[in-house]
Amino acid sequence: MYFTDRGLEELADRRGQEEFSFEWLADQLRTFVDLNPEFETPVERLASWLARLDDEED
Numbered sequence: 933m934y935f936t937d938r939g940l941e942e943l944a945d946r947r948g949q950e951e952f953s954f955e956w957l958a959d960q961l962r963t964f965v966d967l968n969p970e971f972e973t974p975v976e977r978l979a980s981w982l983a984r985l986d987d988e989e990d
Contacts, residue, residue, distance in 0.1 A: 954982075 961979060965972050 961975050965975050
């Protein structure tokens with residue numbers, strides 16, 4: 933188990949039944965980066981990965 937799995941498990945347990953828009957998620961990620969600028973690169977990579985999930989692989 934990766935260290936991040938604990939946070940992901942907590943997220944699923946606490947908010948797993950909720951629905952949200954990707955606009956809401958993007959706003960939350962922007963706020964997170966504003967408060968934690970050292971995480972800008974990983975958040976950017978995650979956002980790009982989520983945005984491209986349906987792209988055909990080369």
